Amino acid sequence: LSLDAPIVTLVWQWWFATNFNIHITSHEYIILFATVWLLYALDRWLDAWKPDLTKPHSSRHAFYVYYRWPVAIIWLIILITTAILSLTSLNQKTLVAGFTLLALCAIYFILVHVQRRWRVIPKEARVGAAVSLGVTLCLWTQITSLDLMLATFSFALLVTLNCILIAIWEEPLDKAQRFSSVAFTLSRGWLEPSMIIFLGTMIAFGFYQH
Numbered sequence: 129l130s131l132d133a134p135i136v137t138l139v140w141q142w143w144f145a146t147n148f149n150i151h152i153t154s155h156e157y158i159i160l161f162a163t164v165w166l167l168y169a170l171d172r173w174l175d176a177w178k179p180d181l182t183k184p185h186s187s188r189h190a191f192y193v194y195y196r197w198p199v200a201i202i203w204l205i206i207l208i209t210t211a212i213l214s215l216t217s218l219n220q221k222t223l224v225a226g227f228t229l230l231a232l233c234a235i236y237f238i239l240v241h242v243q244r245r246w247r248v249i250p251k252e253a254r255v256g257a258a259v260s261l262g263v264t265l266c267l268w269t270q271i272t273s274l275d276l277m278l279a280t281f282s283f284a285l286l287v288t289l290n291c292i293l294i295a296i297w298e299e300p301l302d303k304a305q306r307f308s309s310v311a312f313t314l315s316r317g318w319l320e321p322s323m324i325i326f327l328g329t330m331i332a333f334g335f336y337q338h
Contacts, residue, residue: 144279147279166210
């Protein structure tokens with residue numbers, strides 16, 4: 129159902145708001161939850177056109193293959209509802225920032241799912257950057273500080289690391305389905321050092337902020 133990512137981003141948005149003493153309205157929480165679900169569901173919905181279910185595959189890909197059109201109808205309803213809620217409850221500054229981020233996500237979808245390009249930057253890193261900016265978007269419209277910048281960057285690294293670990297876990301399935309994955313597009317010898325660097329950077333930023 130792709131609910132894991134929206135729930136996790138909601139928790140992190142609350143954590144950022146609490147630690148930086150920023151008030152976030154219930155509408156902003158709902159919009160973030162819905163937007164993340166829309167993006168993740170769309171990504172998996174588009175992936176569902178490619179899987180060969182006669183080969184090893186993940187349960188989420190099978191779900192989107194079997195329920196492609198019911199999911200599409202639900203997706204459109206949530207999209208329209210989220211758009212109306214955003215236009216009626218968010219201030220102009222947040223709207224501009226939000227639509228700018230959505231435009232970048234749209235370019236990502238076009239390049240990855242239509243043009244099959246933009247492989248220089250691993251998908252996992254792009255997801256990390258997009259999730260981090262989405263979670264902290266409401267904070268950036270109210271404050272700007274070095275601490276927030278470092279925290280946003282650290283969170284992007286954390287999300288990227290999580291995506292890399294998932295890619296390693298699902299490497300056999302991705303190979304069977306011929307999906308792009310950092311687990312086999314990068315040399316195996318680079319994976320462990322990269323994760324160590326990610327963890328070291330996040331720990332360093334954590335000590336800096338305290």
